[in-house]
Amino acid sequence: MNAMTELSFIHRFKPATESGRPPLLLLHGTGGNEDDLLPLSNMIAPGSALLSPRGKVLEGGMPRFFRRLQEGVFDEEDVRRRAQELADFIAQAREAYGLSAPVAVGFSNGANIAAAVLQLRPDALAGAVLLRAMVPLQDPPAVDLAGKPVLIVSGASDPIVPAENAKRLASLLTGAGAVVRHQMLPTGHGLSQADLTVTRAWIDQL
Template identity: 35%
Template sequence: MSRDAYQHVSKAPAPGAPLVFTFHGTGGDEHQFTGLVGQILPAAGIVSPRGDVSEHGANRFFRRKAEGVYDMEDLAVRTRKMTDFVRAHKQANPGVLLYGLGYSNGANILASVLFEAPDLFDRAVLMHPLIPWAPAPDPTLLGRDILVTAGRRDPICPLPFTETLVAHFEAKGANVELLLHDGGHEVRQPEIEAVTTFLTRKT
C-alpha cells in the first residue's frame, strides 16, 4: 500500500481532529474541496487525490463508456487502488477518525470504496452520486454515518438512482441522511450547510 499512489495534497490533522479525504468531480482536481474542508474543520487533516483517469483531458477516478455507463472492470481495479491508498493513510494516522467527501464522480468512487471496505470511513458525504449497480447485500456498514445530497431535477444523477443508493446503504445498516434541493447537478447552499452540520457534529 502506498500513500503516494495518487498525486494529491495533504495536511496532517491537529491532535483530536479527523482526517478528511476529498474526491473531486469530473474535470476537477485535488484542490476542488480543500478550501471547503478548511473552512468547516480548520483543525482537520486533509488528503485529496487527483483522479488518474483522463476523459478528453478531464480528470476522473475511473473510466466510463458513456454518460451513466461505467466500465465496471476498470471501476473494480480503481476501487481497489483507492482503497489501498486510503488504508495506507489510515495506518499512518492510527486512532484518527476518517471522513470522506465526494462530489459526482468523486462521490461514486467513494461509494464504491465504502462497499469494498466498509471499515475505512467513519463518516461519508456523497454529493450527487450516480450508482447504477447493486452492491452485495451483506449489511456491513452498520453504524456508519452517511450524508447523501442531490438535486431533484439532476439530469446526470436522476433522483431514482439516488433513492436506490440510499436504500442500499440503509439495508447495509448505515445511518443515512438525505438532503434534496429543487435544482440539478449544481451544489447549492443548503448542501454546504448540511455538510457543515454533518461533519462538525460531535460523536
C-alpha cells in the same frame, strides 16, 4: 500544505489544526484535481486533517476516479478495481500520516467512487458525504456497514443524477446497515451554499 507524490496517488495532505475532528478524504468530480475541494473543506470542517488525491483515469484529459462508458453508464469492472486501489491508498496514507479512518467527502465522480469504496472496502472509511452521487455498482456485494454515518445530498433538478437513482443508493446503503441521511435540495448538479450548510451541520455532529 504539502503535495506528496511518493504514495500511490498524487495528492495533497494538510495536517489537522484542531483535535477531535475526523480527517477528511476529499474526492473531486470529473475534471477536478487534488486542489479542487480544499476551499470547500475550510467551510465544512475547519481544522480537520485533509487528504486529497487526484483521480488516475483521464477522460479527454480530465481526471476521474474510474472509467465510464457514457454519461451515467459506468465501467463497473473498472469501478471495482479503482475502488480497491483507492482503499489501498487510504491505508498507505493513514500509515504515512498517522491518521484515523477518514470520512470521505466526494462530489459527483468522487462521490460515486466513495460509495463504491463503502460497498467494497467498508473498513477504509469512517463515513461519507456523497454530494450528487449515483449508484456505482448495479449488483454490489453483501456488506456490513453497521452504524456507519452517510450523508447523501442530491439536487432535485440535477440533469445528470435521476432522483430515483440517488434514492436507490440511499436504500442500498441503509439496507447494509449504514445510518443514512438523504437530503434533496432545490438545485441542479452544481454545489450550492445549502450543500455546505447541510454538510457542515452533519460533520459537526459526528
